[in-house]
Amino acid sequence: MPRVENILDMSGRVAIVTGAGQGVGRQIALHLSSYGGAVVVNDYYHDRAQAVVAEIEEFGGRATAAQADVSDFTSVSTMVEKAISAFGRVDVLVNNAGNAGADPTAVSRGPFWESLPADWTPWLGVNLFGVLNCTRAVLPSMVQNRTGSIITIISDAGRYGDAGLEVYAAAKAGAAGFMRSVARTGGRYGIRANAVAIAATRTPATESAFDDPERMRKTLRMYPAGRIGEPADVANMVLFLASDASSWVTGQTYPVNGGFTFGL
Numbered sequence: 537m538p539r540v541e542n543i544l545d546m547s548g549r550v551a552i553v554t555g556a557g558q559g560v561g562r563q564i565a566l567h568l569s570s571y572g573g574a575v576v577v578n579d580y581y582h583d584r585a586q587a588v589v590a591e592i593e594e595f596g597g598r599a600t601a602a603q604a605d606v607s608d609f610t611s612v613s614t615m616v617e618k619a620i621s622a623f624g625r626v627d628v629l630v631n632n633a634g635n636a637g638a639d640p641t642a643v644s645r646g647p648f649w650e651s652l653p654a655d656w657t658p659w660l661g662v663n664l665f666g667v668l669n670c671t672r673a674v675l676p677s678m679v680q681n682r683t684g685s686i687i688t689i690i691s692d693a694g695r696y697g698d699a700g701l702e703v704y705a706a707a708k709a710g711a712a713g714f715m716r717s718v719a720r721t722g723g724r725y726g727i728r729a730n731a732v733a734i735a736a737t738r739t740p741a742t743e744s745a746f747d748d749p750e751r752m753r754k755t756l757r758m759y760p761a762g763r764i765g766e767p768a769d770v771a772n773m774v775l776f777l778a779s780d781a782s783s784w785v786t787g788q789t790y791p792v793n794g795g796f797t798f799g800l
C-alpha cells in the first residue's frame with residue numbers, strides 16, 4: 537500500500553490568525569507555523585503579536601505581526617492588503633479574536649434587561665462584525681485563487697445559550713450561521729468555511745476563573761473528559777480544518793469541548 541502523505545502539511549500556505557497575541561489564537565498560530573505555514577499574527581495589541589512572531593521565528597517559522605482592530609473594516613482591509621503584499625496570497629483565515637473585545641474591563645455586565653444597545657456594541661463588534669470584516673476582506677483574493685479555508689472560533693454559548701452572556705451568544709451563533717452561508721457560496725470557488733465551538737479553555741482571559749479549586753471542581757462535573765480545555769486542543773482541530781486533511785469538510789460547526797455538550 538502506498539504511504540499516506542502528510543495531509544496536515546501547510547507548506548506554501550499563508551494564514552491570517554486574528555487575536556493571535558495570546559491564548560487560543562497564539563497556539564493556532566504556533567500550530568500552523570509548526571506545520572510549515574506562513575502566519576500573519578494579528579492582534580489589537582501589537583506587542584503581543586510581535587512576541588508571538590518572535591516565538592515562531594525562534595523555531596525557524598515564517599510570520600509577521602499585524603496590528604488591527606477586527607471590529608473596524610478599514611483597519612482589517614489594510615491588514616489583509618499588507619498580508620497579501622508580504623506573502624503574495626492568503627489561503628487560510630482563522631477568525632479567533634473574540635470574547636468581550638480588546639478591553640474587556642470596559643464592558644458592562646449587568647442583567648440583559650438593564651442593558652442598552654450601546655452595551656451590546658463591543659460584543660457584536662468583535663464576535664460578529666469582526667468575523668464579517670475579516671471574511672469580507674480575504675474573500676476576493678480567495679475567490680480569485682479558487683482556494684481557501686475560513687475557520688471561526690465560536691463558543692458553546694452560541695449553540696446552547698449562556699445566562700448572562702446573551703449578546704455574546706447571539707454574536708457567536710450569528711458567526712456560525714455566517715460560516716454556513718459562506719460555505720454555500722464559496723464552494724464553487726474551492727473555498728471552505730467551518731466553525732469550531734469551544735467551551736472552558738485555559739487562556740489569559742479565563743485563567744482566574746480556574747484558580748478557585750472549589751469552582752474548578754464544580755466546573756469539571758460538567759466535563760466528561762475530566763479536564764478543561766487547553767489552547768492546543770482547539771489548535772489541533774483548526775489545523776485539521778485549515779489543511780487538506782479536511783478537503784471534503786465545509787459548512788460545519790465542530791464542538792471541541794471535552795464533552796461539555798453533545799448530541800446527535
Ligand SMILES: NC(=O)c1ccc[n+]([C@@H]2O[C@H](COP(=O)([O-])OP(=O)(O)OC[C@H]3O[C@@H](n4cnc5c(N)ncnc54)[C@H](O)[C@@H]3O)[C@@H](O)[C@H]2O)c1
Nearest residue numbers: 555559560580605606633634635637638691736737739741
Ligand atoms: N477561553 C475560553 O474558555 C473560551 C470559551 C469559548 C469561546 N472562546 C473563544 O475563543 C477565542 C479566543 O479566546 P481566548 O480565551 O484565547 O481569548 P484571550 O482574551 O486570551 O485572547 C484574545 C486575543 O484577541 C485580541 N483581541 C480582542 N479583541 C480584538 C480586536 N477587536 N481586534 C484584534 N484583536 C483582538 C486580544 O487582544 C487578545 O490578545 C474567542 O473568540 C473566544 O470568544 C474562548
